[in-house]
Structures are given as structure tokens and as C-alpha cells.
Amino acid sequence: MDVSPLLTEDSVHYYQSQLSIFQWMVELGRLDIYINVAMLSSFLMQPREGHLDALFHIYGYLKEHTRSTMVFDDGYIHWNGDEFSIADWSDFYPGAIEDIPKNAPPPRGLPVQLTIFVDADHAGNRMTRRSQTGILLYLNKAPIMWYSKAQRTVETSTFGSEFVAMKVAVEIIKGLRHKLRMMGVQIDGPANVLTNNNTMVKNSTVPSQTIHKKHNAICYHFVREAVATNTIRIAYIPTTENLADMFTKPLGSTKLHLFIQKILY
Secondary structure: OOOOOEOOHHHHHHHHHHHHHHHHHHHOOOHHHHHHHHHHHHHOOOOEHHHHHHHHHHHHHHHHOOOOOEOOEOOOOOOOOOOOOOOOOOOOOOOOOOOOOOOOOOOEEEEEOEEEEEEEEOOOOOOOOOOEEEEEEEEOEEEEEEEEEEOOOOOOOHHHHHHHHHHHHHHHHHHHHHHHHHOOEEEOOOEEEEEOOHHHHHHHHOOOOOOOOHHHHHHHHHHHHHHHOOOEEEEEOOHHHOHHHHHOOOOOHHHHHHHHOOOEO
């Protein structure tokens, strides 16, 4: 919503170079600035003076928070199973099985566990009203992949934006499971997907649920088929525990600290 003057050509190149530095910081683990960098990245072509000032504010934040350590824990999360629904999908997706590569090498070592936090900020962008998708993926207890990006379509409901985010998460999960198997890594059961939208959880895990909006049907069936093939299993968690929430919208310092201290030290 910034209406300050557009940057000059030289200032645009400077803005883009500084934003590239921040993007590398995020790749290396500075997840506390991810959403801010992701939002400013949408103005790469026509940044304004206000966007450049926002970059300087990020530098000010980093100056006060100079060090952080990402912990890679190889331990397992012990689920009791009650969080996830078990259903018979044979009537809805008969013969559905996970596509496992036949030329994968024999698995070696201990199996690994995948856990994914998924969230979406519905219509968070006040200029385009597009929603922001946030995803955080763990291998055992180690964060290995993070994702924050504006959705390509304008969704008219929270239900739609959450299913679009879940579709992206399932695509990431399928790609990672294939890659791990091709490297000889054994996977411990379905990926555990956690989200804070209870309606989306019910529509994904209860076979008898039906969709009422046709334009969400592709995401809807893509996610449900992943559940039917036992590629993923989905459970509800409160918003206060969904770590992907900090990748969908800027949070206050108190809430951001509560989230980020669970990942960075």
C-alpha cells in the first residue's frame, strides 16, 4: 500500500542487490526475517522509497539480533496416533497407491520421519488480495525446508486458500519422498502434516465430506488422494502452535519470538 515515489534506476539496482543478500540469509537459516523478505520480493521490478526504507529496518533488526543457531536434532517425534484420522478410501479412490520408484536402491540406515507445518493467510495482500502460503518441513526434528510465497490465484474463502497451501505442501512432500528413496533413505510411514484449519482437516480426512466450490476441486482431490495413498496424514493444531504462521504474515515481536525460539537459538 506504499505510495512513496518510485526509486531511480540506480536505486532499483541497489534495492535488488540488498534483497538478494537477504534471500541468501533466509536460505542459510534466518527464518525470522523470511516473511518480510518474501513480501518485499514482490516489488523487485518497481520498488518505492518506502520499500527501501523497509529494507533498512530489516538491517536494523539484524544489528540487534546478530547471532542465531539452527539446531538439527536427529530424534523422532513420538505420535500417539490419536491426532490422525484413519479411514477407508477404497470407494472414493480405488486402487490408489503411492508412486514408489522401482529403480530406487535398497534402503540403508534408520528410517526418517517427515513433519510439515502448513498455513495460509487469507487475502493478506491488501493490494491484490492474494493469500500467502507458509510451509515449514522437518526431517525428524531438524528443519530442512521452508517456503513462503504469495498464491497465484485470489481465493474467496479461507477454505480455498488453505487447500491451495496444502496442495503446495503435498507437492513438496511427494518430491522429497521420491528424492530420499532415490538416495537410499528409508521413510518412516506417511508424512505428518499439521494445520490450524479444522474444516480443511475434516474435508481431507473424512471420505464422506464433499466439496461445494468447483474451482477448489483440483486442490481438494490432490490432497485427499495423497491421504488415500498413505503419503500423508493430516492433523489439526492450534494457531499458537503452528510454526508456519510466521511465514504467512508479519507478527509482533512477542509472538515471533515464541515461534522462532523453537527453531533458532
